Amino acid sequence: xxxxxxxxxxxxxxxxxxxxxxxxxxxxxxxxxxxxxxxxxxxxxxxxxxxxxxxxxxxxxxxxxxxxxxxxxxxxxxxxxxxxxxxxxxxxxxxxxxxxxxxxxxxxxxxxxxxxxxxxxxxxxxxxxxxxxxxxxxxxxxxxxxxxxxxxxxxxxxxxxxxxxxxxxxxxxxxxxxxxxxxxxxxxxxxxxxxxxxxxxxxxxxxxxxxxxxxxxxxxxxxxxxxxxxxxxxxxxxxxxxxxxxxxxxxxxxxxxxxxxxxxxxxxxxxxxxxxxxxxxxxxxxxxxxxxxxxxxxxxxxxxxxxxxx
Numbered sequence: 001x002x003x004x005x006x007x008x009x010x011x012x013x014x015x016x017x018x019x020x021x022x023x024x025x026x027x028x029x030x031x032x033x034x035x036x037x038x039x040x041x042x043x044x045x046x047x048x049x050x051x052x053x054x055x056x057x058x059x060x061x062x063x064x065x066x067x068x069x070x071x072x073x074x075x076x077x078x079x080x081x082x083x084x085x086x087x088x089x090x091x092x093x094x095x096x097x098x099x100x101x102x103x104x105x106x107x108x109x110x111x112x113x114x115x116x117x118x119x120x121x122x123x124x125x126x127x128x129x130x131x132x133x134x135x136x137x138x139x140x141x142x143x144x145x146x147x148x149x150x151x152x153x154x155x156x157x158x159x160x161x162x163x164x165x166x167x168x169x170x171x172x173x174x175x176x177x178x179x180x181x182x183x184x185x186x187x188x189x190x191x192x193x194x195x196x197x198x199x200x201x202x203x204x205x206x207x208x209x210x211x212x213x214x215x216x217x218x219x220x221x222x223x224x225x226x227x228x229x230x231x232x233x234x235x236x237x238x239x240x241x242x243x244x245x246x247x248x249x250x251x252x253x254x255x256x257x258x259x260x261x262x263x264x265x266x267x268x269x270x271x272x273x274x275x276x277x278x279x280x281x282x283x284x285x286x287x288x289x290x291x292x293x294x295x296x297x298x299x300x301x302x303x304x305x306x307x308x309x310x
Contacts, residue, residue, distance in 0.1 A: 018125065022099065025127060025146040028153035029076050029097050030068065031185040035083075035227035036219040038062045042166070044198075046212040054211075058166060064092065064219075065227035069238070070245075074099035077245075081230040089233035091241070093139070094132040101128040103255065104141045107160045109175045109201045112259040113138050127155065129181075135269045136244050137260055138252075140179060153185040160199075174198040174210045192217035240277045243286040250291070251298060259299040269297055 042058040063083040070077035080092040100123050105113040128143040142157030158180045163171060180195035194215035200208045251258065262268065272293040281289060 021125060021146075021148070024148045024153065025099075026076065028146055028148070028155070028185045029078070029127070031153065032078060032183070032190050032219070033066050033068060034189065034221045035224045036064050036066065036189055037222050038064055038220070039216075039218045041216045041218075042194075042213055044211045044213040048209060052211065060166075063222070063226055065230040066219075067231075067234075069094075069242075074101075079234070079241075081227075081234060083227050083230045086226065087229055089230050091134055091237070093134060094136060096128075096130040096132070098128045098130065100124060100126060101143065103252075104128065104143070105130075105138050105252065105258070107138075107140050107162060107176070110259070111162070111262065112257065114257045115255050117255075118143065129155070129157065131161075135273060136241070136248050137269065138258075142181065154182060156180075156182045171198075174200045176201045176207070189219040189221045191219070237277070239283065240286060243283055244273065244290055247287050247290040247294060251294060254300075256300055261297045261299065264293075264296045269293070 038061065040058065040060040040062070044054045047054065065081045065083060066078055068076060069079045076097045078095045078097070080094065082090040082092045084090065100120070102118045102120055102123055104116040104118060106116045108114050123143055126143045126145050128141060130141045131139040133139050140159045140161035142159035144155055144157040147154045147156075158178065161177045161179050162168065163175070163177055176199040178197040178199055180197075182193040184191040184193065192215075194213075194217075196213045196215060198210045198213065200210055202208075260269075264272070273290070276286065276289045276293065279289075
């Protein structure tokens with residue numbers, strides 16, 4: 001009887017610790033929410049080729065509003081909106097945080113993502129950060145546990161990703177960025193530190209390191225009034241983008257590799273989404289139209305049927 005009681009107490013303590021850890025994780029993830037002034041700094045630090053010419057250091061600033069758009073037991077969705085001159089708003093990137101998630105879309109190269117199933121034992125107590133482009137197309141995904149030590153919270157992962165927006169129209173010498181991401185929750189906001197490898201990957205999957213860089217994205221909270229326009233903008237656009245997320249999820253749930261075309265009939269995905277939203281359809285029609293658009297942009301290894309889970 002004593003052995004059973006000890007076992008029960010041990011299990012109870014383990015469950016309590018796991019719940020406390022998860023609660024701290026959720027607080028850290030939501031610690032990335034708010035109205036921020038951001039400074040983006042990047043500098044290349046190394047290249048094996050002694051003739052390589054290092055580009056100028058990159059510096060940019062922005063005001064951004066980050067907030068929760070979806071939340072359930074094991075999922076938190078954060079949306080980023082850019083605020084420009086307090087009046088103009090641009091839908092920026094999105095990040096989904098999933099608890100003990102096993103399903104990943106890993107970036108390979110040339111706008112191709114490969115589906116990957118992780119063993120359940122490797123994702124225990126971990127959170128997957130799934131990062132999406134402005135049109136909610138995939139970007140990169142990585143899993144790791146949050147660390148909470150001495151009142152500080154940190155999450156770290158290393159994943160392959162497409163070229164960043166600051167370089168994808170300017171650079172042709174590399175086609176994969178291996179991102180070393182570290183997120184620190186601070187007393188003033190949060191810090192996104194990066195150690196990135198710029199890699200040229202050939203058709204057989206062989207990698208050549210072109211250069212390495214250091215990145216610092218510093219998010220500092222400011223008066224929420226500076227993001228009032230973004231909140232107003234989202235109130236009128238949120239229903240459409242909820243439909244976009246739902247349709248993208250249909251494709252992801254097929255668990256097949258995917259390649260996304262940059263253009264269809266010489267037009268980018270954003271143009272099709274803008275036109276669809278302007279039509280003012282109801283949600284069901286929105287999803288039908290969005291599904292048609294994405295079917296024209298997504299290349300699959302074999303035909304699939306989507307739209308059955310509504």
